[in-house]
Amino acid sequence: MTAKKSSDRLLATIGCLVTTLGLLSPGAVVAHGGPDISELPQGVVKASLTDPADIRGLHLTILDAPVPALLLRYEGSGTLHVPGSDGGPFLRFQRDRVEAHTDSPSWHAAATAAGKPTGTDRGHWQTVSGSGSFGWVDSRVAEAVRHAGADGKPVTWRIPVALENSSTASSLTGSVTWQPLPDPGGQ
Amino acid sequence: MNSKNLPLIPAPAARSRRYLALGSALILSACGGGSSGDNAAGTSPSPDSGTAVAGDQTVSERQAVLRDDYSPVGAFSAPFAEPTIIVDGETVTTDERCVTNNEGLLECKPAAGTMALLEDGRVLYLNALEGTENVELSIVGEFGEVSINDQSRVLALGDNDTPSWQKPDPLRAGANPDGNDSETLLNGTELDGLLDTADNTTRNDGALFCSDVIGLADGRIMAVGGTDYYSEPGIDGLPLGVAELEGIKNSRIFDERSNTWSQSGDMTYGRWYPSLVTLADSKVFVASGVTKLLKPVYPEDPLNSGRNVVQTETYDPCSGVWTENPPTADRSLPLYPRMHLLPNGHVLYNAGGQAFNPFGQGYDQALWNLVASYNPQTQAWTDIGYAGLPLRLDEAGLAQLSSTLNITNASMDQFSTLLGDLLESPTELLTSAADTGVDEEALKIAIAGGMRGSTSSTMLPLKPNENGDYTEVELLTAGGVPSYALLTNPGGYLPVAQSRIDRITTTGDRIDYESRLTGPLSQPRWYGTNVVMPDGSVMVFSGGTRDGVVAPGLEGPLMTAERFDPESGTWTEMATANRPRTYHNTALLLADGRVLIGGHAPINTAYLSHISFEDFGLAPNAGRDPSFEIYTPPYAMRNDRPEILSAPENLTTGQSFSIQVDDPENIDKVLLIRRTVMTHLIDGDQRAIELPIQSRNGRNLRLTMPDTHNVVPAGKYMLFVSKDSEEGRVPSVSAPITVVNTALECMADLQLADDTAGTDTDTGTDGSSDGLLGIL
Numbered sequence: 001m002t003a004k005k006s007s008d009r010l011l012a013t014i015g016c017l018v019t020t021l022g023l024l025s026p027g028a029v030v031a032h033g034g035p036d037i038s039e040l041p042q043g044v045v046k047a048s049l050t051d052p053a054d055i056r057g058l059h060l061t062i063l064d065a066p067v068p069a070l071l072l073r074y075e076g077s078g079t080l081h082v083p084g085s086d087g088g089p090f091l092r093f094q095r096d097r098v099e100a101h102t103d104s105p106s107w108h109a110a111a112t113a114a115g116k117p118t119g120t121d122r123g124h125w126q127t128v129s130g131s132g133s134f135g136w137v138d139s140r141v142a143e144a145v146r147h148a149g150a151d152g153k154p155v156t157w158r159i160p161v162a163l164e165n166s167s168t169a170s171s172l173t174g175s176v177t178w179q180p181l182p183d184p185g186g187q
Numbered sequence: 188m189n190s191k192n193l194p195l196i197p198a199p200a201a202r203s204r205r206y207l208a209l210g211s212a213l214i215l216s217a218c219g220g221g222s223s224g225d226n227a228a229g230t231s232p233s234p235d236s237g238t239a240v241a242g243d244q245t246v247s248e249r250q251a252v253l254r255d256d257y258s259p260v261g262a263f264s265a266p267f268a269e270p271t272i273i274v275d276g277e278t279v280t281t282d283e284r285c286v287t288n289n290e291g292l293l294e295c296k297p298a299a300g301t302m303a304l305l306e307d308g309r310v311l312y313l314n315a316l317e318g319t320e321n322v323e324l325s326i327v328g329e330f331g332e333v334s335i336n337d338q339s340r341v342l343a344l345g346d347n348d349t350p351s352w353q354k355p356d357p358l359r360a361g362a363n364p365d366g367n368d369s370e371t372l373l374n375g376t377e378l379d380g381l382l383d384t385a386d387n388t389t390r391n392d393g394a395l396f397c398s399d400v401i402g403l404a405d406g407r408i409m410a411v412g413g414t415d416y417y418s419e420p421g422i423d424g425l426p427l428g429v430a431e432l433e434g435i436k437n438s439r440i441f442d443e444r445s446n447t448w449s450q451s452g453d454m455t456y457g458r459w460y461p462s463l464v465t466l467a468d469s470k471v472f473v474a475s476g477v478t479k480l481l482k483p484v485y486p487e488d489p490l491n492s493g494r495n496v497v498q499t500e501t502y503d504p505c506s507g508v509w510t511e512n513p514p515t516a517d518r519s520l521p522l523y524p525r526m527h528l529l530p531n532g533h534v535l536y537n538a539g540g541q542a543f544n545p546f547g548q549g550y551d552q553a554l555w556n557l558v559a560s561y562n563p564q565t566q567a568w569t570d571i572g573y574a575g576l577p578l579r580l581d582e583a584g585l586a587q588l589s590s591t592l593n594i595t596n597a598s599m600d601q602f603s604t605l606l607g608d609l610l611e612s613p614t615e616l617l618t619s620a621a622d623t624g625v626d627e628e629a630l631k632i633a634i635a636g637g638m639r640g641s642t643s644s645t646m647l648p649l650k651p652n653e654n655g656d657y658t659e660v661e662l663l664t665a666g667g668v669p670s671y672a673l674l675t676n677p678g679g680y681l682p683v684a685q686s687r688i689d690r691i692t693t694t695g696d697r698i699d700y701e702s703r704l705t706g707p708l709s710q711p712r713w714y715g716t717n718v719v720m721p722d723g724s725v726m727v728f729s730g731g732t733r734d735g736v737v738a739p740g741l742e743g744p745l746m747t748a749e750r751f752d753p754e755s756g757t758w759t760e761m762a763t764a765n766r767p768r769t770y771h772n773t774a775l776l777l778a779d780g781r782v783l784i785g786g787h788a789p790i791n792t793a794y795l796s797h798i799s800f801e802d803f804g805l806a807p808n809a810g811r812d813p814s815f816e817i818y819t820p821p822y823a824m825r826n827d828r829p830e831i832l833s834a835p836e837n838l839t840t841g842q843s844f845s846i847q848v849d850d851p852e853n854i855d856k857v858l859l860i861r862r863t864v865m866t867h868l869i870d871g872d873q874r875a876i877e878l879p880i881q882s883r884n885g886r887n888l889r890l891t892m893p894d895t896h897n898v899v900p901a902g903k904y905m906l907f908v909s910k911d912s913e914e915g916r917v918p919s920v921s922a923p924i925t926v927v928n929t930a931l932e933c934m935a936d937l938q939l940a941d942d943t944a945g946t947d948t949d950t951g952t953d954g955s956s957d958g959l960l961g962i963l
Contacts, residue, residue, distance in 0.1 A: 059611060061572075061573045061576070063553035063554065063556045063557070063573065063637070064553065064556075064637070065552045065553030065555075065556070066552065067550055067551075067552070067553060068553055069551075069553030069554055069556075071556075071557060071570070071572070071573055073572065096697075098570075113550055113551050114518075114519050114551045114554055115494060115497030115517055115518070115519040115551065116497075116514075116517060116518070116519075117513075117514030117515060117517060127567070129568070129569045129570045130562065130565075130567065130569035130696065131569050131570060131571060131697075131698070133569075133570045133571060133572055134570050135553075135554050135556075135557045135570050136554075137550065137551060137553060137554070
């Protein structure tokens with residue numbers, strides 16, 4: 001190793017070091033980064049869909065993970081819009097294509113979370129999937145996760161959806177709930 | 188110099204070699220010859236049994252079809268290992284795995300954590316975790332100091348399977364002799380001093396460990412990425428600190444003609460656990476990997492801190508240059524993502540890989556559950572769907588669900604009404620669960636959709652449709668660790684026995700996907716290595732009962748191989764190997780249809796020094812196992828294996844060609860299998876292609892190559908023919924084939940067979956082979 005010399009990043013480095021050292025409990029830092037079995041969390045957050053939007057051809061899948069994500073597949077006719085958390089254009093689905101609006105704060109949050117490009121040009125739609133399916137970490141679900149407590153009370157999330165040229169409003173509604181994990185000794 | 192017995196290993200080597208001689212003799216009689224089965228190009232692959240042309244044999248001569256030692260489950264040879272270790276400049280012959288040098292450190296024989304079958308039949312293998320045997324207290328504290336760049340070796344199986352070893356030059360592949368340009372946090376800061384980034388050794392700045400490997404179009408083997416070890420923070424000279432494993436940017440190429448490594452272009456990003464796939468144009472695509480495994484914090488690139496490398500790159504094998512793909516080609520993927528080249532030229536991510544953070548520091552980890560494809564033309568990804576859904580319920584799937592779910596007869600009747608249905612989404616699954624009285628979580632676990640870790644994603648043999656086009660791919664995923672958060676028990680630790688096949692249908696750029704359950708493995712298996720056999724089956728070797736990364740040393744070894752029959756959709760237990768091989772085990776198909784297994788380089792027990800729990804039935808964590816075993820399947824224990832008498836050396840896409848065989852009337856299948864180049868359960872180019880028999884003329888079979896490199900990327904292959912029998916399909920020893928990409932500038936000078944489409948030069952039954960550049 002020959003280290004890069006960069007004294008001007010001292011402040012950032014110290015911040016990172018503090019973070020890093022915070023992670024360096026003997027059980028947490030292991031050769032391949034996995035937690036020791038004794039370091040298991042107390043519980044996990046589970047997301048569920050309580051009210052799927054009644055739109056023909058729309059299928060929503062919850063992607064379970066510590067921060068759950070959504071997979072939306074649209075097989076209907078026309079265009080399905082998913083507004084962002086600011087109410088502005090965010091995602092639009094067709095049978096063979098999904099596009100994201102490059103001005104959308106929700107898109108920027110989702111793309112950043114997923115390591116996807118946000119697009120350099122503003123004010124237009126960019127293709128993000130060549131099928132009618134697309135998965136993303138939605139800030140509204142992530143916000144619900146942040147509020148899910150150990151009391152186990154469900155926290156509701158809601159994402160509006162709408163068909164283009166339709167006055168009917170609908171939404172995807174679900175909840176997240178913190179659930180304790182069973183004692184690993186019980187396996 | 189003192190020889191040091193490691194207490195955890197039953198002294199194997201001397202005994203192994205004695206067994207080897209006997210085992211080899213038996214194997215040779217089964218295979219009909221002493222060839223390693225992989226002769227140099229241009230020579231006959233037929234065994235040296237003295238039978239000139241098997242087709243001349245009479246029926247009576249073929250009556251003794253099964254060998255005396257025939258076993259329906261096959262058999263493993265005794266283990267064998269390299270006999271020597273270089274210690275303090277001297278060659279020491281020893282049966283032990285390690286010898287203590289004058290500094291008091293162990294020098295150990297390398298284990299095959301990576302293997303590649305070379306064109307000449309030898310096997311290149313790479314060590315893993317070299318140096319960790321010298322950890323005294325904690326691998327976390329000492330990894331950065333004690334680790335050493337991994338050695339490479341070439342193993343040859345000579346006459347009577349007599350093994351011999353060669354040391355490539357340079358032995359450790361030669362990367363970063365002057366140090367690696369690391370992404371350290373501390374150097375250059377005011378914290379420089381006692382507590383710093385400790386790296387006072389140049390012995391571990393370019394390890395082969397955790398690179399991915401691939402066979403280039405011309406047959407050379409390229410290792411991409413790897414490991415730079417150091418401690419951060421740490422104190423130079425003291426084994427104290429916190430290890431860091433940094434992915435490196437290097438690519439190095441092994442040339443079997445000179446037994447040398449050379450350095451090729453560097454990637455833009457350092458990668459540890461990346462995955463490689465050869466594209467149709469023979470360029471190489473790389474995705475994922477992590478730059479810093481333990482502390483992925485990049486002050487100059489905060490957006491990419493805390494995640495794997497999302498950027499992808501493409502390698503030109505003619506210029507040796509890596510080019511970063513545009514941002515549209517970025518994607519967050521697990522480590523060692525399971526990827527495959529599809530018949531439409533896209534690269535499929537099959538929602539498999541390695542995740543070392545089961546409860547998740549990865550913010551975007553949920554998206555790893557999605558099957559997706561990358562289009563090299565548009566350089567963009569498309570989401571396809573949730574792995575394992577939609578699920579088509581066939582009889583095998585219903586049987587698996589009923590056995591997994593403790594379904595009552597009444598509910599089973601309800602379930603049976605779903606037969607043939609396609610369950611599109613979890614919503615439908617939940618509806619089905621409610622309708623059938625099955626617990627929702629139990630149904631989810633039985634389906635085991637989403638990302639699967641620590642198992643193989645294996646492409647079943649590609650078959651042409653009625654038009655001769657290859658449009659369907661089936662991928663087998665069995666065992667491993669399912670998507671963590673679906674489980675109600677602590678995920679990532681306990682593997683499953685569940686097995687499923689994902690079918691991908693391509694129509695132009697459109698990709699349709701659906702899954703079905705097969706019969707399960709006989710028991711849950713973590714980290715099994717799959718091998719597609721020339722009879723069309725899939726075998727899984729080695730692995731453990733628990734996750735050896737989350738809790739190393741606590742995994743029980745699985746030494747019994749299993750065989751998947753695609754026709755019945757069931758797994759069957761086969762022979763039992765001799766040695767435990769859990770983490771970093773390897774396996775590859777030899778050119779004669781047998782299988783070489785090796786490896787076993789576990790992480791130090793509980794991340795401390797090597798302590799064995801073998802007495803308690805768990806895998807020995809005494810360090811690496813340098814031994815190999817050869818598995819002889821039942822079909823290789825016969826006296827009636829068909830033979831390829833001649834075949835072309837070089838072929839390209841769309842080409843019609845002839846081969847000459849000994850038993851043309853009974854041979855009904857031809858399989859072109861790419862030579863294995865694998866590590867950590869992955870071989871991104873793994874594939875077998877069924878070539879339709881167009882016509883027969885005497886001993887000649889007329890065959891046609893697929894018309895696109897999407898199906899058959901350029902590189903080194905093995906051609907097998909097979910026939911049916913009462914005991915199952917019986918394949919031949921293979922003939923070596925090079926698939927040439929004539930559009931690739933640096934490969935265009937290879938001469939193709941002139942037996943091209945429309946110019947039928949088939950001969951009669953006299954055995955001549957005009958028009959074949961191939962062998963006899």
